[in-house]
Amino acid sequence: MRLDAHQHFWKFDPVRDAWIDETMEVIRKDFLPTDLEPILQKNNIDGCIAVQADQSETETAFLLDIARNHNFVKGVVGWVDLLADNVEDRLAHFSSNNKLKGIRHIVQAEPNDFMLRSDFQNGISKLSQFDLTYDILVFPRQLPAAIKLAEKFPDQAFVLDHIAKPAISSGMDREWQSDIKELATCENVYCKVSGLVTxxxxxxxxxxxxxxxxxxxxxxxxADRLLYGSDWPVCLLSSPYETVLKIIEDYVPKEHHTKIFYQNTVNFYKLDENL
Structure with missing residues (x-):
């Protein structure tokens, strides 16, 4: 069995999806389960985790509806307003669907100290009672706040998306390297090997x-806290699915493939072992 721990679906809307500008023509269109499923099958991937790309409850409902109708979508990382006074009620509403596995906020678009806000941290504090994970989407400059967040909530399961998006072509960023090492000392934090090519x-x-x-x-x-993710269809800006997968397949020693391409995703998102 193999799983893709990070991909997206959307019905393209030029207003809502303004981040997909004219330079990204290849992804300025709909990407739906019928587009992804044959790609996964071709690459011997048995299922995936669908992750929010829009910050709305409509997005969360859209992804949960997809998961209900397409068995290969094993779980959803959705969005609720973690800053809201009624966050607990909204989490209760959506977590009644057992395909909701986690929550994500697009923190990379926020100030560096956003995750240190008391209202955001109040929202984070409510996740564990619903057995929900949290995906950390940040740039390297925001890693110090991510470290403080993970340290403050040691019983909350976190996963870092896209290895915090370092500027690959600029060479090694020693500050990023140091922060990654420090974040990894928090045993409640996993990391998705995803988003590299973009x-x-x-x-x-x-x-x-x-x-x-x-x-x-x-x-x-x-090897026990890394998850493979394609970041499809965003990866198509640079490379086809097969190429993204091969980068990680070639790098990871064969003895760790089962963990990184399957078991760690099952463990982190608490998926049904009978996939």
């Missing part, structure tokens, strides 16, 4: 450019 200059790269960054996350988190 953190390159003009979406052009050579495979060896990724190796130092993969070395850092592998050495820091170890």
């Amino acid at each position: 953190e390159t200059k003009d979406f052009q790269w050579r495979a060896e450019e990724f190796t130092p960054f993969l070395d850092v996350v592998f050495d820091s988190f170890g």
